Amino acid sequence: MEDIVKISTIAQYNTMRGVTTKHPLITVIDLSKAQPMPAKTFNYGLYAVGLKETDYGQLRYGKRDYDYQEGSLIFIAPGQVIGVQPGVEVFATKGWALLFHPDLIKGTPLGKRIQDYSFFSYDVNEALHLSDKEKSIVIDCFSKIEYELDQNIDKHTKGLIASNIELLLNYCVRFYDRQFITRNIANKGILERFEYLLKNYFLSDKPQNEGLPSVAYCAEVLHLSPNYFGDLVKKETGISALEYIQSKVIDVAKERLFDRNKSASEIAYELGFKYPQHFTRLFKQKAGVTPNDYRTKN
Template identity: 40%
Template sequence: MKHPVNDFQVLNTVSDYVRFYEMAAPLHPLLTILDLSTTRVRAALTAEEWARLYTPVVPQLYTVFLKRNLKGTLYYGHQPYDFSEGVLGFSAPGQVFTIDPSLDISEVTGWMLLFHPDLIARYPLAKKMASYSFFSYDLHEALHLSAQEETMLDGLLAGIRTEYERPIDAFSQDVLVSQLEVLLNYANRFYNRQFITRRHGENSLLTRFEALLTAYFAQEGTRPLPTVQYFADELAVSPAYLSDMLRTLTGQNTQQHIHHALIDKAKQLLLSTSLTINETAFQLGFEYPQYFSRLFKNKTGLSPAAFRISVQ
């Protein structure tokens, strides 16, 4: 269900976040660590407190959260999974958080790490954030941790917490940022492991993607160029998750798969029809034929015209 725009509460800073949920003030202006076992929902809340809890919020912050003992079924790409064990999730600034009233979080444990983009703005990590595509995954695409992985991440968080609780000095930000990068690199490793260990479910997703891709280019007539977002929507996953899954299982991301199918279709049209190069480009969904010619030559080493001649 979509909420009216005025129902959203934008939380621009770490202080805004903890103030909104009536939590303890942060020890650092750009980062905080929350113990989820101390922020459980109490049995008796006022109407105002319940309204605040279920208000959709838009934190302008990065969040990393490890949650245990959530009661109820959540989904990982259409498949139900037990979230009673450790589940690691991520979100980037500007993403909407909403608590479903049907989800029992009365016994939830774990932690949440929130940090403002300004914390890493002057460090190489700021540019590297785009490579951590799991910040764009949906909640049902969270990382399910093994006991060993969970212990390792708890240890990394303990190191961050120790620095967080120290008095701020000239080295505080350097140390925090370096520790954050280590944690994110481990998360990257663990997600890659998950794509492999959950191979049955991911192979099913791969099969469905390949079927959609084949069906799209098998249709006759002119259609728009397919986008990564189109296939992600059809498969009910996020674009970032789909690309990472495909890259792990096939070595190519979603856009590369689309280009491969597109070039195959282009070759078919060039060899089996009398369409001009421009007409072929329009048939494939290109608005500008020169873009088609450039992509075709980049992928095959030949221009469309040269390819057509080469096989005659």
């Protein structure tokens, strides 16, 4: 069984990359001046943002070509496991890497909302692909943080560094919004597959055997991370992936309620509800009436 190397500190990571530790809780690395990572599997105890600058060939986004080749950003959150294959860098040999310990942002505004940046839970193949102008903004943010690390640590250091990290992440939110828009055709294809998945799910015996389809299940079938999938659905439809699934459940339920040979409870079990009262509660929430009232009125 392969050993997993835990990266717990900034100093430990800097030692692997052959760079000097300027601050115990954060590092900014010009990857062209750093040693490559060893070919092992790592469990990160740090937040990481890596800019991979690309100047070669056509890259792939999942199973599709992507349209911005100037650079891409990947994000890693504490607890994630990343494998480095021989000759293949997670963070390329040309680009930048920002890593910071969770303790750095404790007590700061960023620390209170770090969980809002859902792209830290995206898969690597769901990277943020940057235009040349966007890349220059990201590098400028890295440079501002690096400037602070070159100053003597004082009472302002933590706040200024955290603010610059937050600025970088807020730009990334904007850039991801742009990416969802520019990939509208590809995203529509995912929504069509999502709709097809739900349709076939309720035509099968999976609801009785496995229960209601979850967001995580749908994301896995569609080969996406749950967070990326959820954000994509939200951007495209204006509702969450869970709400989308629930709406589909209610649509199917409405059709089946016209069959008077089945009780509302039987229909609830067919749809994957463990308890009929949960079905009744959701139906009333979405349709405004109980299943039996809907059947009577129609």
